[in-house]
Amino acid sequence: MTAIRRMITAAVATALTAAALVTTSASAAPAGITSVRATDQSIQVKGTAGPTADVSIYALGAEQDDSAWNTGTPAATVRSDASGAFTAAVAPGLYYDKFVAVADGAIIGTDHQVDDVAITPTNEYPYPTSPTKKGLQVQLTADAEELGVGHAAINVPFNEIMQVSDAGAGKSIPFVSQGRTFYFDAAAVGGIDRQIKPLSDNRTVVNLILLLYRDERPNSSWQVLKHPDADLRGGPVFGFNTKTAEGIAYYTAAVEFLAQRYTRADQQYGRATGFIVGNEIDAPWDWQNMGLKTIDEFLPYYERALRITYLATRKAYGEARTYVSLTHAWAKSLVPDPLRYYAGKEVVDRLNAMTKAHGDYPWNVAYHPYPDNLVDPRFWRDGNTTSDPDTTPKITLRNIEVLPQYLSRPGLTYGGQQRRIILSEQGCNTPNTSAESERNQAACYALAYYKVAFLPGIDAFILHRHVDHRQEGGLRLGLWWWDDTVDAPAAPKTQKLVYNVFRDIDTTRSQAATKFALDVIGIKDWSELVPGWDPAKLAVRSNPTTVGASRTAMPRQVRTLTDFTNGTQGWRVSDASDQVTAVDGVLRTHFTWSAGNAAQLAQLWRGTDVVLPQPVDTAGAQALSVRIRIPADAAVGTRFVKIKAYGEDGRVVEGATRLGDGGDWQRASIDLSGWTGRISRIKVWVRGSTQAAWSGSFDLDDVQLAGALAEADRTGNVSLAAAAPEGIGAGKPVRVSVQNDDLRPVSDPLDVKPCDGVTLDPASFPATGIAPGTTTTFDATVATSAPADPYNPRMCFQLAGFEYEVAVTVPPKPVPVAKPLFDFDDGTTQGWQAGPGMASVTAASSTANGPGVPQAGPYMLDGASPVASSLLPKTMYADPAQPLDLSAAKRVVVWVDSYGGAPNSTGYEVTFILRSGSSVQTITQPYKPDQWNEVSLDVSNWAGRSSVDHLEVTMHAVGGDYPNWGAHFQIDSLGWFDTL
Numbered sequence: 001m002t003a004i005r006r007m008i009t010a011a012v013a014t015a016l017t018a019a020a021l022v023t024t025s026a027s028a029a030p031a032g033i034t035s036v037r038a039t040d041q042s043i044q045v046k047g048t049a050g051p052t053a054d055v056s057i058y059a060l061g062a063e064q065d066d067s068a069w070n071t072g073t074p075a076a077t078v079r080s081d082a083s084g085a086f087t088a089a090v091a092p093g094l095y096y097d098k099f100v101a102v103a104d105g106a107i108i109g110t111d112h113q114v115d116d117v118a119i120t121p122t123n124e125y126p127y128p129t130s131p132t133k134k135g136l137q138v139q140l141t142a143d144a145e146e147l148g149v150g151h152a153a154i155n156v157p158f159n160e161i162m163q164v165s166d167a168g169a170g171k172s173i174p175f176v177s178q179g180r181t182f183y184f185d186a187a188a189v190g191g192i193d194r195q196i197k198p199l200s201d202n203r204t205v206v207n208l209i210l211l212l213y214r215d216e217r218p219n220s221s222w223q224v225l226k227h228p229d230a231d232l233r234g235g236p237v238f239g240f241n242t243k244t245a246e247g248i249a250y251y252t253a254a255v256e257f258l259a260q261r262y263t264r265a266d267q268q269y270g271r272a273t274g275f276i277v278g279n280e281i282d283a284p285w286d287w288q289n290m291g292l293k294t295i296d297e298f299l300p301y302y303e304r305a306l307r308i309t310y311l312a313t314r315k316a317y318g319e320a321r322t323y324v325s326l327t328h329a330w331a332k333s334l335v336p337d338p339l340r341y342y343a344g345k346e347v348v349d350r351l352n353a354m355t356k357a358h359g360d361y362p363w364n365v366a367y368h369p370y371p372d373n374l375v376d377p378r379f380w381r382d383g384n385t386t387s388d389p390d391t392t393p394k395i396t397l398r399n400i401e402v403l404p405q406y407l408s409r410p411g412l413t414y415g416g417q418q419r420r421i422i423l424s425e426q427g428c429n430t431p432n433t434s435a436e437s438e439r440n441q442a443a444c445y446a447l448a449y450y451k452v453a454f455l456p457g458i459d460a461f462i463l464h465r466h467v468d469h470r471q472e473g474g475l476r477l478g479l480w481w482w483d484d485t486v487d488a489p490a491a492p493k494t495q496k497l498v499y500n501v502f503r504d505i506d507t508t509r510s511q512a513a514t515k516f517a518l519d520v521i522g523i524k525d526w527s528e529l530v531p532g533w534d535p536a537k538l539a540v541r542s543n544p545t546t547v548g549a550s551r552t553a554m555p556r557q558v559r560t561l562t563d564f565t566n567g568t569q570g571w572r573v574s575d576a577s578d579q580v581t582a583v584d585g586v587l588r589t590h591f592t593w594s595a596g597n598a599a600q601l602a603q604l605w606r607g608t609d610v611v612l613p614q615p616v617d618t619a620g621a622q623a624l625s626v627r628i629r630i631p632a633d634a635a636v637g638t639r640f641v642k643i644k645a646y647g648e649d650g651r652v653v654e655g656a657t658r659l660g661d662g663g664d665w666q667r668a669s670i671d672l673s674g675w676t677g678r679i680s681r682i683k684v685w686v687r688g689s690t691q692a693a694w695s696g697s698f699d700l701d702d703v704q705l706a707g708a709l710a711e712a713d714r715t716g717n718v719s720l721a722a723a724a725p726e727g728i729g730a731g732k733p734v735r736v737s738v739q740n741d742d743l744r745p746v747s748d749p750l751d752v753k754p755c756d757g758v759t760l761d762p763a764s765f766p767a768t769g770i771a772p773g774t775t776t777t778f779d780a781t782v783a784t785s786a787p788a789d790p791y792n793p794r795m796c797f798q799l800a801g802f803e804y805e806v807a808v809t810v811p812p813k814p815v816p817v818a819k820p821l822f823d824f825d826d827g828t829t830q831g832w833q834a835g836p837g838m839a840s841v842t843a844a845s846s847t848a849n850g851p852g853v854p855q856a857g858p859y860m861l862d863g864a865s866p867v868a869s870s871l872l873p874k875t876m877y878a879d880p881a882q883p884l885d886l887s888a889a890k891r892v893v894v895w896v897d898s899y900g901g902a903p904n905s906t907g908y909e910v911t912f913i914l915r916s917g918s919s920v921q922t923i924t925q926p927y928k929p930d931q932w933n934e935v936s937l938d939v940s941n942w943a944g945r946s947s948v949d950h951l952e953v954t955m956h957a958v959g960g961d962y963p964n965w966g967a968h969f970q971i972d973s974l975g976w977f978d979t980l
Contacts, residue, residue, distance in 0.1 A: 031084070032109010033057075033101050036359055037116040042089040045112070049080045049103045057088045059097040061245050062304045066111050069100050092119075093178075096252060096311060098358070114311060115359030121318040123265045128205050128273060131540040132506040133453055135205075135462030136479075137425065139490060141198040142575035142605035142685060143466070147479075147503045148541050151460035152199050153207045153276070153424050158240075159215035159222035160188045162254050167219060175260075177253035184257055190578070196262060197270030198575045201609070205460070207274030207323070207366075207424060208258060210309070212238045224250050227290040227301065233901045233965065234340075235286030235849075237279050242304035251305060255312040263317035275313050276323040276366045276424055277306050282347045283327050285340030285848060292339040295346060303354055310361050321420060323366035324351065328426075332393040335848050344395070345406070352412050362414045366424035367403060369396050373845070374475060374853045377428035377444035380521055380529065397426065397448040401531065404457030418457055427464040427477035430496065431856070432815050442498040443517035447529060449505050450514075454532035463502070467492045473851025473897070473931035483601075486691055491601060493691070503543070510538040542651070547671040548743040548772040549643065549655030550709075550717055555625040555669060557707030561616060561682070562587075564701060570613065571700075574683060576606035586629075587700040600695065602636045602688030608700065609683035615648045616679045618672055621705040623743075625669040626684060629699040632663035636688030638805075643670045646681035656741065657717040658802070665701075669709060671743050671772075689805075709743065716800035717742040718767075720750075723809040728793040730785045734760060734808070736797075738767045739775040746770040748800045750778075755796035755805065757786030767799065818893055818975030821884065825857040832861055835875030835952060838969070839866045847968055848899075855895040855932045860972035870902040870957035870965040873911075877952035883916070884948040889976035890940040894953055898969040900929030904960025911954040912937050916944025927955075932972070940980060 033047040049055050057076045058069035076088035090099075098111045135151025138144045144152065163183040166172050172183040199206050213236055215222035224247060227239040241247025255275070262272040280287040284298055306322060313320035326344040327334060333341035348365070355361060371379035372394055385399040386392040389406035392399060400423070408418045428444030430437045445463065452461040468478035469490040476482075479502055483493035504513040518524060527533040562569050567582045579590040589608040592600075630639050642656035655670030686698050719739040726732045740746050750767040752760045765778040787793035791813040797804040822830050824843045834841045844862035846852050854860035865874045886892065896910050911924040912935045921942045927933040935953075939945045955969050 030109060033099055033112035035116060036099060036112050036114045037118055038092065038095055038114045039118045040092065040120055042092055043094055043114065045076070045088045045090060045099050045101070047086055047101050047109065047112075048084045049086055049101065049108055051080065051082050051084050053080045053084070053086075053103045055080055055086050055088070055108075056102045057090060058100050058102060059090060059094045060100065060111070061248070062096065062098055062113070062308070063243060063245055063248055066100050066107060069102055069107065074102075075099070095315070096178075096308060110357050113307060113359045115361055117311065117314045117318075119315060121314065121316060122260065123263050123317045125265055125319075127319040127321070128200075128203065128271065130203065130205050133459065133461045134449065134502070134506050135460045136466055136502075137462060137464045138195065138199060139466035140492065140576070140604060141195065142607070144199060144204070145202050145575070146605075147499075148506065148543060149199070149204055150541070151205045151207070151422070151462050153209055153462045154192070154195050154272070156192060156208045156210055156258065158210065158212045158225055158254050159220045161185055161192065162221035162225070162250065163219045164221055164224060165219060175253060175257045177256050178249065180249065180253070182250065182253040182257070189261075193269045194573065194576075194578065196272055197267070200267060200271035201574075205274070206262075206270070206272040207276055207422065207462075208262070208272045209276045209279065209325070209424070210255070210258075211279060212240060214238065221250060221254070225254075229291035229293070230289045231291040232903050233899075234289040234291070235901070237287045237289060239278065239284065239288045239290035239301060240305045242301045242308075248304070248308070252308050252312060255309050256316070259313040259316035259320065263313070263320060273317060273319065274321045274323060274422070275309050276325050277309050278302070279325050280327045280368060281325055282329060282342045282344045283334055283340075283848075284342075285337075294338060295342045295350060298342075299347070299350055299354060303351060306363055307355075307361065310363065321364055322362070323364045323422065323424070324348075325366045325368070325424065327368050328370050328372075328394045328396050330393060330395045331391050334846060334852070337848070340848060345390075348407070348412070360414060362419065364420040364422070365403075365407065366422050367395070368425045369400050369403075369423060370426045371428070371444070372396050372398075373858065374851065375429055375431055375856065377430070377440045379444060380447060397444075397451065400451060400458075401455055404455065408457065421458045422460040422462065423452065423458060424460075424462050425464045427475075428498070430476040433481075433812050434815060435812070438497040439516065439520050441496065442501045443520035445498050446501055446505065446514040446517040447521060447526075450526055450530045450533070453506070453538070454530055454534065465490075471928070471931065474855065475851055483691055486601065491691070492604070506538065506541045507543055508539045511535060544644065544652035544654045546773070547653050547655045547674070548717075549657040549668065549670045549741055550715075550743045551657045551659055551666050551668050552714070552716065553623070553669050553709040553711050553743055554667060555623060555704055555706030555708075556710055558625070558704040559621075559707075560702060560704050561612070562610065562703040569610070571608050571610040574607050574609040575685065576600075576604065577608060580608055583699075585701070588697050589700065590697045592695045600693045602690045602692045602694040605642065605685040605687045607683060607685035609681060611681050612679065616705070618675050618677065618679055618705065620707055621672045621675070623669040623706040623709050624672050624679075624682070625667060625702075625704045625706050627665050627667055627701040628659070628684070628686070629665045630659065630663065630686060631696060631698075632661070633688075633694070633696065635690060635692040636694050637690040637692075638688065640687050640689075641668045642685040643668060644683040644685070645670070645672070645675070645679045646683070647675075648678040648680045651677065669706065669743070672705070711744055713747065714800040715740070715742045715744050715747040716802040718746060718799060720797060720804050720806045721809070722795050722806050724782065724793070725811070727810055728758065728782060728785050728787055728790050728808060730782050732782045732785075734780045734782055735777055736760075736765060736780060737775055737777045738765070738770055740770045740772050742772055744772060746799070751798045753796040753798050753803070754784075756788060756794040757784065758793055758795050758808075759783040760795070816977055816979065818973065818977055820973070820975045821892075822861075822878070822974040823857055824854075824859040824861050824972065827859055829861060830878070831880065832876055832878045834863060835877045835954075837865055837868065837872050837874035837956075838863045838876060840864050841876050844970070847897075847970060849897070849930050849968060851897070851931055855897070855972035857972075860970050863969045865965075865967045865969070867964050867966040870905055870962040870967070873954045873956045874967060874969055875952055875954040876969065876971065877950065879950050880948070886939065886945040886948055886976055888978050889945055890978055890980045891936050891938050892974070892976045893934055893936045894974040895932045895934055895972045896927060896953060896955065896970065897932050897972075898929050898955050899967045902957040902965050902967070903962040905957035905962065906959030907957070909956060909958050910935055913950075913952045913954070914939065914944070914948050915950035916947050917949065919944035921945075938980065939976075
């Protein structure tokens with residue numbers, strides 16, 4: 001029987017089984033096990049058989065075939081009563097096993113696993129909640145607090161955290177699972193701790209994404225946890241090994257370890273209560289690699305991991321939630337290849353039928369409703385979406401409401417309730433660096449958040465990404481732009497427009513922050529696209545209250561809260577730090593490159609905090625003050641400290657001040673004169689002003705409440721900004737803003753100091769008297785202009801003895817646009833053909849390999865090669881009916897992408913050729929697979945450019961040969977520029 005026929009036959013059988021389970025009444029229940037209940041004392045197996053029948057219950061490993069019962073010993077033998085009902089009790093140690101009932105030498109019914117967990121969990125407390133649905137896949141925990149993140153998703157790579165042997169004291173964490181000791185990498189687990197704990201300490205609801213990547217290190221668990229059928233030609237995320245007893249033992253231990261560590265009542269390592277099993281399992285070739293499998297072959301292995309996760313986490317914490325991860329493909333698969341991709345709806349339906357047949361449990365859905373075209377954030381224009389839950393090809397942010405509609409159908413619910421939904425990964429791209437692109441991205445987020453905020457049945461909307469990632473196939477989904485000058489793929493540089501929209505969207509500033517998006521989308525009111533729109537319900541969260549801060553005011557009438565004469569006194573590591581120690585009566589907070597997940601850049605906050613043993617009454621206090629010492633480091637630039645006070649009632653006040661030069665002790669204070677209430681927690685952050693990597697420490701002492709402050713004569717804690725809307729040229733206008741962050745009015749004028757070749761007219765502004773907490777703007781003209789980079793100019797100022805260097809906001813550098821030759825956006829190949837090493841070429845809107853979408857527009861050219869040597873060149877070409885006249889061209893470009901994962905390869909190479917008669921112009925260069933790469937061919941001195949009659953693009957792998965590689969290769973956006 002062919003694979004497709006097998007799949008269709010199984011689909012019919014599964015559908016019939018599901019229908020029977022939903023419609024059959026209790027009085028006509030089929031024979032077999034009907035429930036398995038786990039208690040502290042035993043596991044109770046209930047079912048029906050013939051009247052007064054002898055029934056044997058066998059316990060089998062999840063990996064065993066049901067027929068293995070006949071080689072084992074019964075776990076229990078009972079006799080059914082006159083109605084046929086039976087109940088058997090077996091040992092609680094069989095918690096993860098599956099059970100079969102045998103009567104008269106044959107299995108009755110189906111195998112059944114625990115579907116009712118009634119054991120006493122290690123930890124019991126209500127499931128954590130957040131007032132907002134706003135979430136983020138967090139990279140920078142301090143920034144997540146600034147943004148008010150209510151939900152987070154954190155990747156947990158099992159290959160990194162779990163070892164196959166003990167690496168020794170301090171390097172391994174031993175953990176006992178089912179009587180056997182397993183080992184976890186202490187450094188890797190510590191890194192996960194430092195991601196989770198600052199988030200959960202801020203009451204963020206944390207979900208862990210359980211993943212497995214290829215890892216050839218000798219002590220990595222990848223070799224055991226990888227599914228035995230995985231194909232290294234497929235995607236980078238592997239399915240877990242639930243095929244063998246050893247793989248199941250390792251996976252069970254890993255989940256138990258995570259659950260026991262991160263659901264503790266005391267939150268010692270942080271709290272995580274949601275567990276997402278794998279990634280996008282409806283695209284398993286890419287994101288849950290078990291090799292080539294039909295959906296019926298794939299799902300039993302995946303469901304084992306899902307059920308183990310449910311059982312292991314519920315044993316640790318009675319309210320833990322387990323999720324299935326799905327793409328935005330719904331009634332149709334992403335790619336019509338039933339051995340590599342499935343429809344999300346079919347996954348849900350079959351998984352539902354499977355768990356109802358073998359013991360249902362509350363698995364939930366973690367959906368990824370990206371826009372139809374990942375490159376284009378304007379999802380309100382999405383195709384492939386309808387309002388019919390049964391037939392819509394995709395569920396994107398445009399029609400997200402159909403997902404809870406579908407999961408609310410009675411046959412799909414658990415215990416009569418809709419399975420929970422979180423949107424655990426979706427994002428809005430910025431196709432380029434233009435202002436329009438930023439506006440489209442921010443409008444995408446605004447509309448998406450509003451839709452989800454007012455949509456019942458969805459618990460969280462977790463945005464991807466925090467910072468743009470250079471290895472994400474050209475997509476720029478972050479709240480921050482990446483920094484090309486830093487040797488890290490996701491180093492944050494500057495915030496995008498969407499950053500402030502994200503921060504304010506669930507506060508009283510919501511509509512002000514998103515007003516611009518109405519014009520972008522083309523509507524007059526949000527109610528046009530947001531069912532249930534109610535502006536009165538937008539503000540569910542408050543941003544911290546910013547108060548004045550100073551490094552010159554001296555506290556008087558102090559009450560010391562902490563002086564560190566007796567150890568750390570409860571102060572602990574917080575954001576992007578990795579150790580606190582008490583040294584000579586002061587608290588030293590250490591931070592290293594590995595502590596902050598790219599938070600090593602000096603401009604990012606890092607620090608320490610304390611939960612006070614007893615909340616402190618601030619009655620009569622004018623300020624909260626600390627002594628701080630940061631070793632001098634010119635590479636770090638200007639150093640700042642932020643002090644945060646957390647009220648017992650949930651309010652937060654914060655203030656930041658720049659510090660003076662040098663590495664001596666300084667005093668920093670924030671204004672508490674408007675505060676009433678009790679402080680339960682204090683946090684101190686520090687940062688610099690540059691993109692330098694900063695590993696080091698800072699010292700803290702004498703944390704005090706001050707009844708009064710002795711003010712300094714001069715006020716120097718201000719924030720400056722400058723904007724040149726027409727560019728930085730001489731005679732162009734400039735606006736300078738002065739924000740007073742101090743405790744008293746500004747004491748001096750603001751003087752302009754020449755730097756970076758830029759001066760202003762006038763050269764001084766009357767800033768004296770600007771009140772605390774207010775901002776004043778001054779208009780000026782550029783007097784001289786010779787910056788090193790006119791698109792990144794600097795200006796320098798002096799105020800109250802302090803020097804300020806300010807980045808000037810100018811229009812972005814124009815992005816040159818190629819004159820198009822071939823874009824394939826009409827859905828045709830536009831004359832391109834399969835050449836040597838290729839079997840076919842087609843216009844495609846998506847592909848299996850990353851990034852999965854065209855470089856621009858709705859289509860690209862996708863070529864498929866026959867299975868052959870990975871070293872064999874694979875060519876696509878075009879012979880235009882009329883030669884192309886590129887006389888005005890200086891360079892011709894093409895964007896290329898291809899499958900990665902060619903076994904034994906060390907890289908990939910592309911050749912771009914233009915021919916005019918016998919004259920040829922060519923370039924060969926390496927490229928990265930699974931992302932778009934620009935190939936640029938200089939034709940400025942080529943005489944043949946006026947009559948180009950042949951174009952071709954060729955790729956091949958380099959390094960070791962793999963003889964059975966079936967590649968896909970894409971090109972897009974072939975065009976020319978009139979400049980080099």
